[in-house]
Amino acid sequence: MAGRAAVPEVIWARPERTGRGPRPAYTRADIAAAAVRIADAEGLDAVSMRHVAAELGCGTMSLYNYVPRKEDLYELMVDAVSGEHELWEPGGDWRADMLRVGRQTRELMHRHPWLPRLMSPVYGFSPNALRYLEHCLACLDPLDMTYGMKMQLVGMLNGVVTMYVASELATAERTRSLPWSEEQENAARIGYLGSQVATGAYPRMAAAFSEDPGPIDPEAVFRFALERVLDAFAPKG
Template structure:
């Protein structure tokens, strides 16, 4: 008896199948990219929960039922959105320097997640097998080819980078949601009296050193990300076989 994964293809695969049509049938009025772009616009403006077939259809100027020619459910539409974001991202050509290529991969992922705060819900913990995601996976894995690594090691390293970037950006988005439009220096000023009292208590010496000595809290967000990414790349390098 087939398992669930065999019996029930993913929403992305079903969405892909919807894109095909018999050459004798009527030409489609919309492409799946157009549908995904409309849904992405709504999610960016109102959040992922606001995306419905009815709203997407209205944005395209058609009826909701007509969209079911292309995607058969809300889940299929959401997967299509996640795959489309990958396809719209401008990924640099691979340089041949694996460190640089992994950095570019991490930067592109962070850029997409920051631009679309709902995206982590779509990408997290779900098998993603749309055409853009699959091409991206092939590209990512090829960065580590030639080191003599087994396929498990390659897969785990790319997964580590992916998981780290997702977690890092979640912290960035959570801080932005909490502090709103205030920049880091505004936050530091607002908390100055309390932080000074904690430091003056003498009970938290490492916290006090961070307040007095650390430069990272006063750097811009991109610089902090790059410093942390450098540490991650160095750790990955230490795990690679000698060449």
């Protein structure tokens, strides 16, 4: 006889304690903090139920009494770091407030480099994530559009920040693994690119490089990317 299908469950809908029996030795906050410490120090792949249990000083099977699945552990981690968002009183300038949100999210992801890998709507409705989302919608109060469109704006902004930071982190990781300096690497690639453009096979690329925009400012590029998202939602006319 086939077993019954598992019933979908959200960890936040489960009471942290039943009110009966001895007080639990650990809270969800304790477990999340331990997992975050491991991920910050060793990367997300190092986070396992066994490793977190060892960090807490309990048995692996005991940990399952608090966190039934590894996905639940990830959700606790995302919620924990979401609590690091500063939720200020919106200033009435929705663009300025959302640019601030984007900058803060980028800083958060650099503090916790594993976070971009877990950015998913699946983990987007935990207690701290809901407070963050409500804050973003408050920042958008001056914008005359439906809440559905405002949710899209927040989602697109977070998506751009996530992709941008993931690229930054991947570049930094690759640079650390090089047997030579980043400057040497860049010089070699620029030299190769120049030799290819000089063949005449890429006239549009040649025209683009002849414009010489000067040194690239990563902060300016990041702001530009965020502003293009905000431009798409700005009132027309």
